Amino acid sequence: MKFGKEFTSQMVPEWQEAYMDYVFLKTRLKEIHGFKQRARPPATPGGLKRKLTLYRAFSGLVHRHNHPTSPSSPDIEEQPILVNSVDRNGSRSYETTFLMQADDGAEYELVFFRRLDDEFNKVNKFYKSKVEEVTKEAEILNKQMDALIAFRIKVENPQGWSWEDRSGEITRLASDVAASTAALAASTPAGARASRRAEHMEVIEEGPSRHEESDEDKEEIVQVQKPVNNDLKGRKPAPLQILNRVKINNTLETPRSTIKGFLNVPKQTELKFNRENLKKVEGQLKLAFVAFYQKLRLHKSFSFLNTLAFSKIMKKYDKITSRNATKSYMNMVDNSYLGSSDEVTKLMERVEATFIKHFANSNRSKGMSVLRPKARKQRHRITFFTGFFAGCTFALLIALILIARARDIMGEEGRIQYMETMFPLYSLFGFIVLHMLMYAANVYLWRRYRVNYAFIFGFKQGSELGYREVLLVSFGIAVLALTSVLSNLDMEMDPKTKDYEAFTEIIPLILVVIMFIILFLPFNILYRSSRLFFLTCSFHCICAPLYKVTLPDFFLADQLTSQVQALRSLESYICYYGWGDFRHRRNTCNTSDVFNTFSFIVAVIPYWSRLLQCMRRLFEEKSPEQGHNGLKYFITIVALCLRTAYSLNKGLSWKVLAVIFSVAAAIFSTYWDLVHDWGLLHQKSKNRWLRDKLLIPNKSVYFGAMVLNVVLRFAWLQSVFNFNLFDLHKQTLVTIVASLEIIRRGMWNFFRIENEHLNNVGKYRAFKSVPLPFNYDEDEDKEE
Helix, strand or coil: CCHHHHHHHCCCHHHHHHCCCHHHHHHHHHHHHHHHHHHCCCCCCHHHHHHHHHHCCCCCCCCCCCCCCCCCCCCHHHCCEEEEEEEECCEEEEEEEECCCCCCCHHHHHHHHHHHHHHHHHHHHHHHHHHHHHHHHHHHHHHHHHHHHHHHHHHHCCCCCCCCCCHHHHHHHHHHHHHHHHCCCCCCCHHHHHHCHHHHHHHHHHCCCCCCCCHHHHHHHHHHHHHHHHHHHHCCCCHHHHHHHEEECCCCCCHHHHHHHHCCCCCCCCCCCCHHHHHHHHHHHHHHHHHHHHHHHHHHHHHHHHHHHHHHHHHHHHHHHCCCCHHHHHHHHHHCHHHHCCHHHHHHHHHHHHHHHHHCCCCHHHHHHHHCCCCCCCCHHHHHHHHHHHHHHHHHHHHHHHHHHHCCHHHCCCHHHHHHHCHHHHHHHHHHHHHHHHHHHHHHHHHHCCCCHHHHHCCCCCCCCCHHHHHHHHHHHHHHHHHHHHHHHHHHHCCCCCCCHHHHHCHHHHHHHHHHHHHCCCCCCCCHHHHHHHHHHHHHHHCHHHCCCCHHHHHHHHHHHCCHHHHHHHHHHHHHHHCCHHHCCCCCHHHCHHHHHHHHHHHHHHHHHHHHHHHHHHHHHCCHHHHHHHHHHHHHHHHHHHHHHHHHHCCHHHHHHHHHHHHHHHHHHHHHHHHHHCCCCECCCCCCCECCCCCCCCCHHHHHHHHHHHHHHCCCHHHHHCCCCCCCCHHHHHHHHHHHHHHHHHHHHHHHHHHHHHHHHHCCCCCCCCCCCEEECHHHHHHC
């Protein structure tokens, strides 16, 4: 793989604009190379060139110069560039002076170095700002560790410790406090770090991130530790005083906490010193340290990749121009903050030592396996079974079509009865499989265009499903569903089993029960983390206003709004099997007032959940946009209820009301899709009528998606005007319209997450905030 592609593949997606623009600089080099090619004199014929070399002066068998010029110290007049640092607006930047301006084509090289300096100053400034951010976050974690150690002491001995009896134990705990304090001092001046080397050395010794130590270091550690122990004998450390200025953070959102917050009930922030709370605090800090360590790894990768990119581009420049500018420029890069700063490396060492000691019981292999989880391997058996189930699915579909035509099933008298009883039951699996296929396509496209969907959804690292895994699950469900359909038809046609109507009718129910058992299976098989994530988000949607709204929650609720017909199929299962109609192969559900009433309720549930989520965000964020979004869902609820009422009552007034509200809801929803969810239709953007940043280079894809979204948004017209072009059954038309809505939702998913990703890129937002267990009283800190 070429370096340009490797460089792009290893970028932090949200920071891609802060990296060196390698492609643009290569373009400038191509211009220089093109000029050199045009200005090159005609090549000398090979024979003449060889003949001319025979008349050159003989250089001798030995060197005639006793003191050749060292390549490491060339004459300044022979250097093509001179790099200087200048101060601009209180910040240091670098400028390159091109010394060969008299040469032909120098203007191309001047442009190259000017842009190269701009790129380097951009990268250097960004890296410095990010290191300052992690340094501040490190100071916060330092305070959290101080509070944790004090909390641990209090839990171990609530009555207090005797200094005479437990001096050795307190010495150990005091060294822990010193270690955690020193772990985050990398940003202090060099002199201050030298004065605190004792604390630093102690941590490095405990955390085996350094496998080799010199004898001088060991002697220094011994000499440093002795005064610490002697000093402890003279005074009693008091880390417990920290607990007087610390309160507990109740970060866990529960329905109970939401109701208390709505009623203005004061939160319980007092510290309760028990092992249960200690375990919770340690768990939260463990997650915080893991997230912080991942940040440091990305910062280190950012520095390394950009330094390597500048080295590569300068070597290309030297190769094209036959100059020797790489060494001068890379000396500047190595001496800059990007190349010389070691704050991130030191912080990583301190975090490793602290995490291994306090959260891994001094087990290095265990601690590092948590801090540096192994990348998920692509297993060949997943690809194999995906292809196997896909082949089985297509084979079963062809078999089903051939059997239906050969036996003229659709022309028999029982066709209408089958379409009203069994078809709604089996259509549930079709909706699920189609939605999963669309999601697999989304995952493939997100990965192709480097959309960090795992970060956006908040998946645990390494637990997100790739498109192969999603296809495996979807084709597996399709195989089960088609097998049950064919077995049902075969039992219907076989005279020996035709009388077992009750058993043949119960096959779809068995399949649904199997799927629910797999979904709620507590064992660590069949993608348990993904199933748990789905169930958690589903529960949050059901209890919409009682949980803080996150992107996975409202994204899943949006998916459910496109699965209204699937929810009605579940309602049909309850009615058909619960009321015993399956024994007589009759469907009396449509004649039941209870069933018709629940048809309204079931269809409204997903939209009602989104409406409550919008109200929750309006209450918390005070954003008018959430109010407008909630109004959109309210109008959609009214339109859906009116269309359902028209399908049951068939009156002119119901039809007029259904058309009016459905048109209003469709126009409102289409506008919201294009402008707010996709971020398009900006007239003054760089890409007219789109947006400034696009991931897909072909702009026609966006215009085609907008047109298709508008068309599919009005697919509900069939349910009002009863279009029937091919004399299809009513259930078939309903299924087609529902499938079109699922396809529209799959298309909406890609552009919605693309827009979210670009918003994160614009704000360089590459990390999730992790809640911390303790909250310091800042007022008391200031008074002290």
